[in-house]
Amino acid sequence: MEFTPDARELADLELLLSGAFAPLTGFLGHDDLHAVHERGTLADGTPWPAAVALDLPEGLAAGTEVTLLDPEGLPLAVLTVSEQGADGPLRALNAPEHGPFARLRRTPAEVRAELGGRETLAVTMRGPLDDLAEVVATAKELDARVLLLPLSYGEAGPAVVRAALKAKAKLPDDTLVVPVPLAPREEIEIDLELREHVAAAYGATEHLAGPEPVRIPGPPHRRGLVVFFTGLSGSGKSTIARGLRDALLEDGGRTITYLDGDMVRQLLSKGLTFSKEDRDLNIRRIGFVAAEAARHGGLAICAPIAPYEHTRAEVRAMVEGVGADFLLVHVATPLAECERRDRKGLYAKARAGLIPAFTGVTDPYEDPDDADLVIDTTHVAVESAVARVHDALRAGRWIR
Ligand SMILES: Nc1ncnc2c1ncn2[C@@H]1O[C@H](COP(=O)(O)OS(=O)(=O)O)[C@@H](OP(=O)(O)O)[C@H]1O
Ligand SMILES: Nc1ncnc2c1ncn2[C@@H]1O[C@H](COP(=O)(O)OP(=O)(O)O)[C@@H](O)[C@H]1O
16 A cells, blocks of 8 residues: 655655664564653663654554655555564665765765764754854864754755755864754754764764754734634635625735635535545645745635544644644534525535535534634624624734
């Protein structure tokens, strides 16, 4: 079977295959993950600080061969599932060769060969180095060569490599810069320990951790925002979303992308049905477009039913992943009221069995428990419902 790991897993895969995670040669299985979590070692006692896991689909039998693909479909490796899960043998197929600064990537073995066993001070960095004097002094004291390892992962990746190249210009001539796609670990101590291991794999005899980058997100009115309405058919999503769009256009000052439900189903998601798979795909497509608009500081408004919690969570993650904000508005008008309105006569048809899998009637709707705003429109005028969302945007300073 084929499987596309997520961005973190792909970053870990690259490091496993390149030898940067030595002594690991593959993802960790259940026992190793448990031991890492409990004791900071592998099950056999080898010190290892952090989980390096691959979340494969459930129920794969031991012995199954899984081809791991990058998001463009290029096969990167073949993994044989073991009794312990994803820790079976990994066989590399293609080296990842794209992406900004790909030409600077080197394997640990290549870097070690170039260093030739010399004392080496590795500096792992996730942001600019503000104290180059310390690096110069430490390298001098140790009579070591400097190896800058920009940890280029995610959106900020290229900026970290640029910072390393800039720093190199002020360091000794033989300073090396090698980007390493190491995804940050949540706990700082674990992250630092893992950086230490990775630096050693590249031949470091001494490791300095660069300062953590200070993330100064722009003020909310300049950040991207996705306002995502969810609710049953006829609950009022489109009516409120359109009212909000118009109010924002009247305000001026923000670029609005309005992903109208009909437009989406007629163009972006043309041909998709209302099966669970197709609904999920529909929502992912909407989320992708909205996140792209928000990546460039835009404000996107979407109003699909989006009945599944996990798909809404995926969209939230996509949007937050590009550094934008996500506001979930649950239009929580109860089924009875939506059905009473039955604007398009769809509920009547669904009850008569003419529309299969109709949300709320014969198909599920999972109520969100993470909504930023909940609006039951039963006894609310359209203008007041729009005003509530508009006010929330003002209160959150997304508009001025
Ligand atoms: N089986 C079934 N279930 C629910 N809805 C149905 C179905 N068949 C057609 N329709 C019409 O499609 C509109 C919902 O489309 P969405 O793209 O928002 O749905 S989903 O988020 O992909 O679940 C929805 O429009 P709204 O009333 O604007 O919500 C319906 O008019
Ligand atoms: N406070 C309200 N907010 C939104 N719609 C309302 C409100 N009160 C009544 N309605 C009516 O409910 C219907 C909602 O339809 P629509 O916006 O197409 O819902 P959805 O997009 O969720 O399917 C419209 O006919 C609208 O006029």
